[in-house]
Amino acid sequence: MTQPVTDRTAAVARRRRADIQWLRALAVLSVVVFHAGGAGIAPGGFVGVDVFFVISGYLILRGVGQELDRNHHFDARAFLARRVMRILPMLLLVIVLTALASWLILGPIDAWTALQDLQSAALHYANVHLAAAPSGYFAADQTSPALHLWSISVEEQFYFSVVLLGLFMRTTTAKPWIAVIAGIVIVSFVLSATDGSEQAYYWPWTRAWELGVGALLGLTTRGRVRPYPALLRHGGRAVGVGMILVAVILYDASVRFPGWAALLPVLGAALAILAGNGSDEQPSGGGSGAIARLTSPGLVLGDVSYSLYLWHWPVLVLSAAALGRSTIGGSSAIVAALASVVLAVLSYHLIERPLMTSPVRKTQPSLVIAYGVAAFLVVAALLALMWSSIRTSGSDAPEPSGSVTAPPRTDWVVSVPADAVPADLTPSLTEASSAPVYDGDCLGVMNLTDKPVCWAGDTGSERDVILFGDSHAAHFVPALDTIGKERGMRVMPMVLNACPSLLIPVDHLPDGTANPYCDKWREHQLEILADSDPEVIILSNQTHLYEDLTADPDADPAQLLEEGLSGLLDRLPQGVPVVLMSDSITWPETPVNCLAEHLDDATACSLPRDHEPLYTAASYAEFVGGRENVRVVDTLDLTCADQCYALTDSLLIYQDTDHFSQAFVKWLTPALEGAIFGK
Numbered sequence: 001m002t003q004p005v006t007d008r009t010a011a012v013a014r015r016r017r018a019d020i021q022w023l024r025a026l027a028v029l030s031v032v033v034f035h036a037g038g039a040g041i042a043p044g045g046f047v048g049v050d051v052f053f054v055i056s057g058y059l060i061l062r063g064v065g066q067e068l069d070r071n072h073h074f075d076a077r078a079f080l081a082r083r084v085m086r087i088l089p090m091l092l093l094v095i096v097l098t099a100l101a102s103w104l105i106l107g108p109i110d111a112w113t114a115l116q117d118l119q120s121a122a123l124h125y126a127n128v129h130l131a132a133a134p135s136g137y138f139a140a141d142q143t144s145p146a147l148h149l150w151s152i153s154v155e156e157q158f159y160f161s162v163v164l165l166g167l168f169m170r171t172t173t174a175k176p177w178i179a180v181i182a183g184i185v186i187v188s189f190v191l192s193a194t195d196g197s198e199q200a201y202y203w204p205w206t207r208a209w210e211l212g213v214g215a216l217l218g219l220t221t222r223g224r225v226r227p228y229p230a231l232l233r234h235g236g237r238a239v240g241v242g243m244i245l246v247a248v249i250l251y252d253a254s255v256r257f258p259g260w261a262a263l264l265p266v267l268g269a270a271l272a273i274l275a276g277n278g279s280d281e282q283p284s285g286g287g288s289g290a291i292a293r294l295t296s297p298g299l300v301l302g303d304v305s306y307s308l309y310l311w312h313w314p315v316l317v318l319s320a321a322a323l324g325r326s327t328i329g330g331s332s333a334i335v336a337a338l339a340s341v342v343l344a345v346l347s348y349h350l351i352e353r354p355l356m357t358s359p360v361r362k363t364q365p366s367l368v369i370a371y372g373v374a375a376f377l378v379v380a381a382l383l384a385l386m387w388s389s390i391r392t393s394g395s396d397a398p399e400p401s402g403s404v405t406a407p408p409r410t411d412w413v414v415s416v417p418a419d420a421v422p423a424d425l426t427p428s429l430t431e432a433s434s435a436p437v438y439d440g441d442c443l444g445v446m447n448l449t450d451k452p453v454c455w456a457g458d459t460g461s462e463r464d465v466i467l468f469g470d471s472h473a474a475h476f477v478p479a480l481d482t483i484g485k486e487r488g489m490r491v492m493p494m495v496l497n498a499c500p501s502l503l504i505p506v507d508h509l510p511d512g513t514a515n516p517y518c519d520k521w522r523e524h525q526l527e528i529l530a531d532s533d534p535e536v537i538i539l540s541n542q543t544h545l546y547e548d549l550t551a552d553p554d555a556d557p558a559q560l561l562e563e564g565l566s567g568l569l570d571r572l573p574q575g576v577p578v579v580l581m582s583d584s585i586t587w588p589e590t591p592v593n594c595l596a597e598h599l600d601d602a603t604a605c606s607l608p609r610d611h612e613p614l615y616t617a618a619s620y621a622e623f624v625g626g627r628e629n630v631r632v633v634d635t636l637d638l639t640c641a642d643q644c645y646a647l648t649d650s651l652l653i654y655q656d657t658d659h660f661s662q663a664f665v666k667w668l669t670p671a672l673e674g675a676i677f678g679k
Helices: 005-013 018-035 045-071 076-105 108-122 126-131 147-169 175-194 204-220 230-250 259-275 287-294 297-303 305-322 330-356 365-388 477-487 518-530 543-549 557-571 591-597 617-624 635-639 662-667 669-677
Strands: 015-017 281-283 464-469 490-496 536-540 578-581 630-633
Touching: 015 018, 018 045, 018 230, 018 259, 018 297, 018 305, 045 147, 045 175, 045 204, 045 230, 045 259, 076 108, 076 147, 076 305, 076 330, 076 365, 108 126, 108 147, 108 365, 108 591, 126 147, 147 175, 147 204, 147 305, 175 204, 175 259, 204 259, 230 259, 297 305, 305 330, 464 477, 464 518, 477 490, 477 662, 477 669, 490 518, 518 557, 536 669, 543 557, 557 617, 617 630, 617 635, 630 635, 635 669, 662 669
Parallel strands: 464 490, 464 536, 536 578, 578 630
Antiparallel strands: 015 281
16 A cells, blocks of 8 residues: 555655765764864855754654644644754753853953853853854854854744744645745845845844755655656755855855855755755664664764754863863864763764653653753753852942052053052943954954045044054054044044055954955055045054964064164155054963952053063064154053053943943043143
């Protein structure tokens, strides 16, 4: 007797497709290599997440469609119970263990931030929470151990949306689902293609179309059991996987994503899945399928891909922190990645697999959902208690006796701090840890070489001041904006992250990602300057950074700085006054963490003024030579006392290792005006 189509498709649904497991393996391997510092191998490895989205959309809605074919209704309780058993146990385990490790390894402020990030993941809104942070996904200083959990939150929001759609439509067939999801895909893709903000990387409405593409594929092909002809099957897979690999190899952090660029990996994943429809199923447990998995690395990685995705990033981040580094690479990254694989394999066999095969999700779905809700609320409450108990501010008590007294010098702009970190520190340590360099949109994006001109100060004036440099120029914008308005001068910030105005060739970013834009951007700004007539040009750069980012890693730092500065000065309009700001101190660790660890002794967080002797005002003056139109301003005279401290009075000077806080820069405005324009 011929088996009915619905019975046959149900049988297939209980079997795992080897080709999808291989796709999962490719996706998770791309992400792990990318995160482990393999930007030279897989600069676009982040697209592995997009492949996961397509797979999830396909499998989830294929199952919904098959359920409608069999039972003519959508069982929301059973659906949620399956999702709870599949997602929550491993997610909450990783969140709790990562929280404990962060508590033990990270500094107080980093731990405080990490615990908040982890709590947002436990409550299924990590993507929204991270979208509100000043540092985007690709920022070099993005070291939250919960960063990768944004995608899990997107998937969870997708599951909730499926439930709401099912409850709202109450349909007995799949056709209305197809129509509604097709509409969502169109709207979501338009939003994704037109939203150029960094936040678009995280928003559920700019990602929904990726899950929707998989969902439409699952719904429209759910009844197909017979495989396609071999030529179509193998050819489709090859083309689809090839599209994914092109994105993995050719994309990098400079590509605006998701948007149009996401079409390549999304459609590639969809094509590969479509080509394998009805073929290559492996039993979900035991038998030849189990043997095949033991002998196939791709199938093993596919099986453990969820656990590996959860484990790899916190292991990498916390390993780097334990080694005293901001990032991890080389052999250390390989060891950490392999440790993640071991954890993933153990997690799969001890937790994931037993729960996935447990009958309780079918026999008691309401109980499973109740336990799941209780579990994530308990974890969220635990994390809230942990981060609220971390002391992140000073005491309101009077200053203790024996405060440090400054030597008898009166011309410092800043003062030697008292012993204790003041309770009214501005910004607070926690605010500073998540603050942008400044609140404005003039700080360029790497791939916008023709970035539109943006203005500060008195924008209606024709008296121009040019600020030219990297983020160490950008952090002066709040002060120059005020100065420009008071003096009737228009300020033009020509600023770009990790790109100096000095003529130093730069070919990669601090995280190792290729940077083909910096030199082009700088040249474009010099062309603008050649046709301008400003009253003064202000130069400021994080000069020591470019020893590591230059195209010539063996270059002598002093020669690099001298040639870069001389080359720049030769290209500037002749006769225009130039103010050259010497570099600020770069701290070996974030000062806010240091202060959080020394709340009763703020002077413990200090560095000598000659911490980086090559980049002092004296060195700059020597490199400038006898150029009469160039004046060097000693930034350390403005920002340091007898030593360079992290705060002055109740103002935090540094918000990270090398950028001034906006509050301090605004306070510094009169002194900065005097240094640049004279008393």
